Amino acid sequence: MGEVMLSVESLGVTFTRGGDTVRAVRGVSFDVARGESFGIVGESGSGKSTVLRAICGLAPTSAGRIALGGQTLATPRPATFYRQVQMVFQDPYASLHPRHTVDKVLSEPLAIHGFSDREARIEQALADVGLGPSFRFRYPHQLSGGQRQRVAVARALILEPQILLLDEPTSALDASIQAEVLNLLDRLRAERGLTYLMVSHDLAVVAHMCERLIVMQHGLAVEELTRAALAAHRAETDYTRALLAASAGYTPATA
Amino acid sequence: MTALSRREWLLSDQPKSRRQARLGQVYRTWLAFRSNWLAMVGLAIVLILILVAVLADVIAPFDPVIGGDLRTERFLPPLSEGHLFGTDDLARDIFSRIVHGSRLTLMVVVLVAVIATPIGLLVGTTSGYFGGWTDTVLMRVTDIFLAFPRLILALAFVAALGPGIENAIIAIAITSWPPYARLARAETLTIRDSDYISAARLQGASSARILWYHITPLCLSSVIIRVTLDMAGIILTAAGLGFLGLGAQPPQPEWGAMIASGRRFLIDQWWVATVPGIAIFIVSLGFNLLGDGLRDVLDPKARK
Amino acid sequence: MTTLLTVEDLRVTFPTRQGPSEVVRGVSFTLGRERLGIVGESGSGKSQTGRAILGLTPPPGKAMAKVLDFDGIDLRAASPATWRTLRGARMSMVMQDPKFSLNPVMTIGRQLMEALKFGATQPRSEAKARAIAMLEAVQIRDPERVFRAYPHELSGGMGQRAMIAMMLVTEPDLLIADEPTSALDVTVQVEVLRILDRLVAERGMGLIFISHDLRLVSSFCDRVLVMYAGRVVEELKASELKQAQHPYTRGLMNCLPQIEGGQRPLPVLERDAAWAR
Ligand SMILES: Nc1ncnc2c1ncn2[C@@H]1O[C@H](COP(=O)(O)OP(=O)(O)OP(=O)(O)O)[C@@H](O)[C@H]1O
Numbered sequence: 001m002g003e004v005m006l007s008v009e010s011l012g013v014t015f016t017r018g019g020d021t022v023r024a025v026r027g028v029s030f031d032v033a034r035g036e037s038f039g040i041v042g043e044s045g046s047g048k049s050t051v052l053r054a055i056c057g058l059a060p061t062s063a064g065r066i067a068l069g070g071q072t073l074a075t076p077r078p079a080t081f082y083r084q085v086q087m088v089f090q091d092p093y094a095s096l097h098p099r100h101t102v103d104k105v106l107s108e109p110l111a112i113h114g115f116s117d118r119e120a121r122i123e124q125a126l127a128d129v130g131l132g133p134s135f136r137f138r139y140p141h142q143l144s145g146g147q148r149q150r151v152a153v154a155r156a157l158i159l160e161p162q163i164l165l166l167d168e169p170t171s172a173l174d175a176s177i178q179a180e181v182l183n184l185l186d187r188l189r190a191e192r193g194l195t196y197l198m199v200s201h202d203l204a205v206v207a208h209m210c211e212r213l214i215v216m217q218h219g220l221a222v223e224e225l226t227r228a229a230l231a232a233h234r235a236e237t238d239y240t241r242a243l244l245a246a247s248a249g250y251t252p253a254t255a
Numbered sequence: 256m257t258a259l260s261r262r263e264w265l266l267s268d269q270p271k272s273r274r275q276a277r278l279g280q281v282y283r284t285w286l287a288f289r290s291n292w293l294a295m296v297g298l299a300i301v302l303i304l305i306l307v308a309v310l311a312d313v314i315a316p317f318d319p320v321i322g323g324d325l326r327t328e329r330f331l332p333p334l335s336e337g338h339l340f341g342t343d344d345l346a347r348d349i350f351s352r353i354v355h356g357s358r359l360t361l362m363v364v365v366l367v368a369v370i371a372t373p374i375g376l377l378v379g380t381t382s383g384y385f386g387g388w389t390d391t392v393l394m395r396v397t398d399i400f401l402a403f404p405r406l407i408l409a410l411a412f413v414a415a416l417g418p419g420i421e422n423a424i425i426a427i428a429i430t431s432w433p434p435y436a437r438l439a440r441a442e443t444l445t446i447r448d449s450d451y452i453s454a455a456r457l458q459g460a461s462s463a464r465i466l467w468y469h470i471t472p473l474c475l476s477s478v479i480i481r482v483t484l485d486m487a488g489i490i491l492t493a494a495g496l497g498f499l500g501l502g503a504q505p506p507q508p509e510w511g512a513m514i515a516s517g518r519r520f521l522i523d524q525w526w527v528a529t530v531p532g533i534a535i536f537i538v539s540l541g542f543n544l545l546g547d548g549l550r551d552v553l554d555p556k557a558r559k
Numbered sequence: 560m561t562t563l564l565t566v567e568d569l570r571v572t573f574p575t576r577q578g579p580s581e582v583v584r585g586v587s588f589t590l591g592r593e594r595l596g597i598v599g600e601s602g603s604g605k606s607q608t609g610r611a612i613l614g615l616t617p618p619p620g621k622a623m624a625k626v627l628d629f630d631g632i633d634l635r636a637a638s639p640a641t642w643r644t645l646r647g648a649r650m651s652m653v654m655q656d657p658k659f660s661l662n663p664v665m666t667i668g669r670q671l672m673e674a675l676k677f678g679a680t681q682p683r684s685e686a687k688a689r690a691i692a693m694l695e696a697v698q699i700r701d702p703e704r705v706f707r708a709y710p711h712e713l714s715g716g717m718g719q720r721a722m723i724a725m726m727l728v729t730e731p732d733l734l735i736a737d738e739p740t741s742a743l744d745v746t747v748q749v750e751v752l753r754i755l756d757r758l759v760a761e762r763g764m765g766l767i768f769i770s771h772d773l774r775l776v777s778s779f780c781d782r783v784l785v786m787y788a789g790r791v792v793e794e795l796k797a798s799e800l801k802q803a804q805h806p807y808t809r810g811l812m813n814c815l816p817q818i819e820g821g822q823r824p825l826p827v828l829e830r831d832a833a834w835a836r
């Protein structure tokens with residue numbers, strides 16, 4: 001494995017509210033190499049999104065260490081962190097501000113970080129995700145789900161991060177648009193040498209996009225696999241085997 | 256550019272500049288608003304109020320404060336020569352007083368809106384966004400203000416600060432922000448955990464920036480609607496204070512005070528109190544109609 | 560098989576400035592006590608078809624049909640009172656956006672209890688027990704906590720399952736499920752589908768399953784309608800989806816990535832203007 005870009009060591013995340021304590025993540029470790037695409041699959045509610053949010057500082061870390069390029073990250077994250085790591089959210093219908101045009105969505109990060117050549121960058125970002133200039137001044141309600149997700153990708157890429165955290169980037173999209181977005185992500189990674197950390201519940205999508213992956217269940221990483229092992233259905237744990245079996249489609253209960 | 260192509264330019268699905276996108280959005284809202292004739296009546300009333308207030312010196316034929324001949328010109332009935340609405344006990348032209356009084360009414364409306372709306376928005380969004388301690392403290396303060404009936408709290412303020420239209424305005428403004436804070440907080444609670452706010456945080460936006468650029472615009476329309484609908488109540492409160500002698504002081508031509516001084520002659524010279532009453536009624540109605548219309552076009556929830 | 564729902568020539572139009580736009584254009588089908596799948600790309604009118612059946616076409620949209628008959632009741636002429644007795648109790652719909660459809664400032668438990676009110680009246684404690692049992696049934700691990708949680712405290716899939724639980728507590732005769740499992744991992748998905756399956760098999764519920772996941776629909780449903788641009792372009796036995804004739808259906812099948820590895824880049828759908836006619 002090449003140089004380690006992002007390393008997560010026995011990460012723990014605990015939420016408390018009132019009398020409830022939720023140990024959403026209970027000691028998850030993995031390393032992502034520079035330029036690699038790493039996948040997280042697993043049960044719904046197993047803490048996949050929470051791992052990504054913890055890396056970004058959006059969820060409280062209660063244990064463990066997250067390091068970027070060998071340096072442990074401070075909480076709250078420094079401004080430079082956001083130039084290196086960006087995230088694409090699960091639901092394209094919820095991740096764009098309803099009153100902001102595409103132009104505003106894209107110029108906001110540039111304004112925050114004080115870029116000067118905003119015009120050129122916005123045009124470039126739109127072209128990168130395959131949206132023409134005619135989309136620039138539209139509101140989200142004038143866009144389809146796939147177009148919204150492209151805007152979300154453009155927003156994440158406009159600060160030129162090295163790492164992109166992708167939280168189920170295609171689960172809300174239909175098959176034809178999923179193919180478009182996956183191809184787009186693939187192309188951008190090849191062109192820019194980006195590092196991806198991608199969450200999905202669809203094994204086929206992860207197998208298509210990622211070289212290595214971990215499988216999560218109840219806040220734990222139960223298994224680490226390579227793409228080849230996944231493709232050959234060589235799984236160690238029962239849970240991964242169950243996932244693989246269920247991916248083939250619905251089978252009526254035998255009992 | 257011809258009218259038709261300008262319309263097309265505004266309604267384009269693919270605007271080419273920031274300005275076009277924004278104007279297009281405004282124009283679409285306007286088109287929706289225009290199709291509601293009651294709302295247009297409300298807008299017309301409010302616009303006329305503004306116009307009359309601005310041009311009061313030109314419109315009013317007489318001085319609002321200095322009366323005419325006390326022997327011959329007292330209590331002239333409406334439609335008498337030169338006095339459209341008649342004259343009052345001090346032989347002052349009621350029409351001129353109404354026209355000049357519109358300035359005071361407008362001043363009350365504008366100042367209360369300018370003072371109370373930002374306070375309400377700021378308190379509400381801040382408390383909703385940060386939650387926890389901030390929320391508890393700010394909301395208890397809001398509750399305290401909310402627990403007092405408005406007129407009584409205004410009375411207390413005026414009693415402390417001394418009667419006068421400025422103090423009445425301050426008193427009304429201070430008592431009218433709590434509902435706006437409540438409203439803004441409720442809206443903020445529904446949006447603060449959404450993904451687009453997380454996304455803004457992820458880009459390194461400060462809390463102030465998120466509050467101002469991302470949360471406030473979403474709370475603004477419901478607060479504006481509420482403020483507009485409240486205006487009728489605010490005008491009535493100001494008139495009420497004037498009526499009780501705690502707002503505008505004689506000889507200022509404030510409509511509430513005019514009713515107060517006219518009520519003594521209600522049986523024989525009914526017009527002295529009735530005309531300003533009708534003026535208050537029409538303006539309140541105008542603001543209510545306008546607010547209803549705004550709700551229909553601005554509030555996505557009401558549209559569903 | 561008894562027919563539960565008959566739809567003939569259903570049309571949904573939205574007025575726009577360029578004139579009325581028809582987003583559902585003459586959809587006809589019948590549903591017995593079975594699992595009917597509707598697939599199609601985004602914007603093909605799947606959700607609008609489902610909403611129109613429940614009389615939930617968002618204004619200013621209008622739904623029209625030659626026949627719209629649910630268990631002998633003519634839905635086109637149904638009064639608001641009739642709708643109240645039907646919706647929730649006898650027919651319900653799992654909406655597509657769980658985060659949109661759940662009230663962000665109300666706990667899941669309160670929303671579930673609210674849904675139960677549409678059904679029979681019963682004591683609070685019993686209603687709570689039923690609500691928790693339903694959350695358990697949709698494979699939520701910690702139902703007591705989820706009962707007390709607000710929507711933003713749930714994962715994407717948990718929110719979706721809470722929605723499903725909400726629609727199932729009243730045990731309807733007809734369920735329209737709009738992308739009910741898009742945020743669920745496959746093992747949980749299978750469990751949720753089993754619940755739906757059981758309701759169809761044991762209670763004779765009619766199910767309309769709207770999805771863009773062809774693999775899932777072909778293995779779960781009995782029949783499939785393929786929609787494109789507001790029209791049903793193909794109706795198939797689910798098991799024969801692989802032998803679909805229409806180029807659009809075939810194109811949709813080809814776009815899917817494979818676990819075993821496949822083409823890169825993925826083939827994308829080339830649309831043909833002739834399909835929309
Ligand atoms: N803000 C929060 N407060 C309390 N609990 C939370 C919060 N956010 C997440 N959780 C809990 O943490 C657990 C993991 O959630 P997470 O969103 O990471 O799941 P996930 O693996 O992404 O699932 P899915 O595939 O369904 O999206 C869940 O039990 C959820 O209820």
Ligand SMILES: Nc1ncnc2c1ncn2[C@@H]1O[C@H](COP(=O)(O)OP(=O)(O)OP(=O)(O)O)[C@@H](O)[C@H]1O
Nearest residue numbers: 145174573582600601602603604605606607608617
């Ligand atoms: N309120 C509305 N006003 C105008 N057009 C609408 C409205 N709601 C939906 N449409 C249009 O109706 C068409 C069908 O929408 P529908 O939601 O049924 O698609 P869908 O097949 O469910 O797609 P998806 O897979 O993305 O959910 C779309 O082209 C959409 O733009």
Ligand SMILES: [Mg+2]
Nearest residue numbers: 048049714715
């Ligand atoms: Mg998630």
Ligand SMILES: [Mg+2]
Nearest residue numbers: 605606655737
């Ligand atoms: Mg839909």
